[in-house]
Amino acid sequence: MSVQKYIHKVMKSTMESTPGQAEFYQAVEEVLSTLEPLLQAEPKYDKYNILERIVIPERQILFRVVWMDDAGKIQTNIGYRVQFNSAIGPYKGGLRFHPSVNLGIIKFLGFEQIFKNSLTGLPIGGGKGGSNFDPKGKSEGEIMRFCQSFMTELSKHIGETKDVPAGDIGVGGREIGYMFGEYKRITGNFEGILTGKGLNWGGSLARTEATGFGSVYFAENILAKRGDTLEGKVATVSGSGNVAIYTIQKLYDLGAKPVTCSDSRGMIYHEKGIDLHTLKLIKEVERKGLDEYAQIHKDAVYIPVGKYPEGTNAVWGVPCDIAFPSATQNELNFADIKNLHKNGCILVTEGANMPSTPEAIHYMMENKIMYGPAKAANAGGVATSQLEMSQNASMATWSFAEVDSKLNSIMKNIFNLSYETSKEFGDEGNLMMGANIAGFRKVADSMIDQGAV
Numbered sequence: 001m002s003v004q005k006y007i008h009k010v011m012k013s014t015m016e017s018t019p020g021q022a023e024f025y026q027a028v029e030e031v032l033s034t035l036e037p038l039l040q041a042e043p044k045y046d047k048y049n050i051l052e053r054i055v056i057p058e059r060q061i062l063f064r065v066v067w068m069d070d071a072g073k074i075q076t077n078i079g080y081r082v083q084f085n086s087a088i089g090p091y092k093g094g095l096r097f098h099p100s101v102n103l104g105i106i107k108f109l110g111f112e113q114i115f116k117n118s119l120t121g122l123p124i125g126g127g128k129g130g131s132n133f134d135p136k137g138k139s140e141g142e143i144m145r146f147c148q149s150f151m152t153e154l155s156k157h158i159g160e161t162k163d164v165p166a167g168d169i170g171v172g173g174r175e176i177g178y179m180f181g182e183y184k185r186i187t188g189n190f191e192g193i194l195t196g197k198g199l200n201w202g203g204s205l206a207r208t209e210a211t212g213f214g215s216v217y218f219a220e221n222i223l224a225k226r227g228d229t230l231e232g233k234v235a236t237v238s239g240s241g242n243v244a245i246y247t248i249q250k251l252y253d254l255g256a257k258p259v260t261c262s263d264s265r266g267m268i269y270h271e272k273g274i275d276l277h278t279l280k281l282i283k284e285v286e287r288k289g290l291d292e293y294a295q296i297h298k299d300a301v302y303i304p305v306g307k308y309p310e311g312t313n314a315v316w317g318v319p320c321d322i323a324f325p326s327a328t329q330n331e332l333n334f335a336d337i338k339n340l341h342k343n344g345c346i347l348v349t350e351g352a353n354m355p356s357t358p359e360a361i362h363y364m365m366e367n368k369i370m371y372g373p374a375k376a377a378n379a380g381g382v383a384t385s386q387l388e389m390s391q392n393a394s395m396a397t398w399s400f401a402e403v404d405s406k407l408n409s410i411m412k413n414i415f416n417l418s419y420e421t422s423k424e425f426g427d428e429g430n431l432m433m434g435a436n437i438a439g440f441r442k443v444a445d446s447m448i449d450q451g452a453v
Contacts, residue, residue, distance in 0.1 A: 003039045007032045010051045021104030023329060027111045027354060028055055030361075034433040035440060037425040050444045057110065059083040062103065063153040065131055067146045070139050079150050081129035081157055081165070084110040087446035090161050091127030092117055092382060094168030097175065099134045106130060108329070109168075109353055113382070115439030116375040119414045120383040127163055129154070135170050147178035155183050160192045160392070166385045167196040169241065169328065173208070192392030195385035204388035206403040207381075212246025213404065214380015214411045215324060215351040218372050220254060221415035222347060222431070226370070231255035236320040236345075237274075238262045238313065239327035240283045240290060243351045243378070247324050248274055260315045261290065262327060266304035267314045268293050311335050319343040326351030334359040341367055350374035361432065376418050376435040383410045 001009070010032060015025055032051065039045055061081040069075050080103060083091045093113040096106070106128050114126030131150060135143055157163060167176055176196045183193055190202075197203035206213070220230055233256040237244050240261045248258040257273045263283075268274065268290050275297060282292050294302035308314040316323065316336035323345050325332045329352065332340075337360040340348070348364060349372035350356060356364075364371045384407055391398060398406075414435075422434030447453070 003036050006039065006046060006051070007036065010055060013052070014055050018104075018107070021107060023108040023354070024104045024111065026330075026358065027108040030354075030358065030432075031111070031115065031436050031440065034436040037427075037433075038437045038441065041425075044448065045444055048448050050447060053447065054085065054114070054440075054444065055111070057082045057084045057107065058086060059157075060103070060107075061129075061157055065133065065146065065150050065153070067142070067149045069142050075146075077131050077133040077146070079129070079131045079153060080106045081154060081163070082106050082110040082127060083157070083163055084126040084128070085114045085443060085447075086125035087443050087450060088118060089123035089125045090159075091163035092124035092166070092385065093126060093128040094130075094166045094381075095171045095175075096128070096130035096168040097133045097135055097170030098130070099132055101130045101132045105329075112353055112375050114443055115436060116379045117382055118439040118442045119376055119417065119435060120379050120386065120410055121413060121417075122383060122386040122410075124382065124386050127165070128168075129165055130168065130171070133170075135175070140174075143175065144178045147175050148182040151179040151182040152186065154179075155186050158183075158193050160389070164192065164385070164389060165194055166382070172196070172242070173198055173203075192389055195388045197388070202388075202392050204384060204391055204403055205398065205400040206407065207384050207388055208242055209246040209249070209404075210384035210407055211243045211378050211381030212248070212326070212351060213250045214383070214407055215243070215247055215326070215349050215372070215377045216250040216254060217380065217408050217411035218377040218415055219322060219324075219347060219349040221412055222349070222370050222372055225415075225419065225429075229255070230322075233257070233321040234259060234319070235322045235324060236260045236315055236318050236340075237324045237326055237351075238267075238315045238331060238355075239325075239352065240279065241327075243381075244324075244326040245276070245279060245283065247326050247351055248279070249276055251324075252276065256322070258324075259320070260318055262313075262315050263290050264305070265289050266291060266302055266307075268300050268302055269314075269318055270297060270300040272299065309335075312339065316340050317343070320345050322347045322349065324349050324351050325355035327355065328352055329354045330357050332356045332360050334363060336360065337363045337369070341369060346370060348372065349377045351378050353378065365430070371431060373432040373435055375439060376414050376431060379414055380407050380411055383407060
């Protein structure tokens, strides 16, 4: 059987056995479609049935989360933990609390996590979890009670050498704190079973900043390979959570000018540059919408969702040199990338997970737009989570500068590994292919070494 037929067979089987999981199919196809040169060169992956094995999680946990709202009414949500692959280390991946969460979303995120974690060079496997619970509009008490109920079940399936979750969309330091406290109450143990913890009780400096900082470091490496820098570049950034905020901060540190941010209700375009202090105040302290930003800065433009041509994202209609999609999956589509290209964008670096549609990625490749794929460019968050695990295990605390320096080195190593792998397989500079092959090869070889497990 030809390699193409083999890949097609695995894709068909995956879709037939797991119906209705479009995002998961997209993630699997994106990886498998780039593995063709490796599979042609190394028949052992077919011999050991690696593709069929790697697309099926080792374990899928689905559970009921029951909690009481402030009115005394019982509420019910669904909880998930997909433990996808532990060939190179304990499962590692975030928890997402958002109404869009379903099994297909969690599986796509967990599948991506396998290769992202592999690329870091650190001993961590891939997993993901979360719930369709929406923290927005909930009181502190309601969020605490939900997190405690969620951890009551999750605690049975995690451990510092088994599965170490972290945060993701809807899960920040507050939620991690409530879940950690409940785990400690249930087990009586103070263990590093979550990352993203508070600094007073086992957290790591630079963890909050890590994904955003890392994506900018990755962009810096892409440009350096072309003899260019971030100095003086205009950047558009989507999102206004941790990833976007600290992407914006690091862009300023390295001489670029970020001019946009967004949330679920709209976007801000501030031509003279996003005011980081105002953004942090609105999003990290007051937890309000970005329309408040335009009330403070009268020279900024606020565009609500729905006030832009259908099928496009207003953030990507702004002239820029570099774009950082840092909000959610499939937020940058074919129309968006055409707008970016027309407006002078030379590089797209993904801070979110799978934020570009397949059509957008194809357009970038065809039109020579430099592209930093998510599993490489946003690996800084999980890398720093593992650094937090290391500090917990050794009962040590590293300085911000020390963690940031390690993060910078990890991102440089990921870029170099992805770039050199793309050269090895005849498509120099195709970082998507390079990252996918490099991440897959390490995990697949480990699976072969460990036998039929």
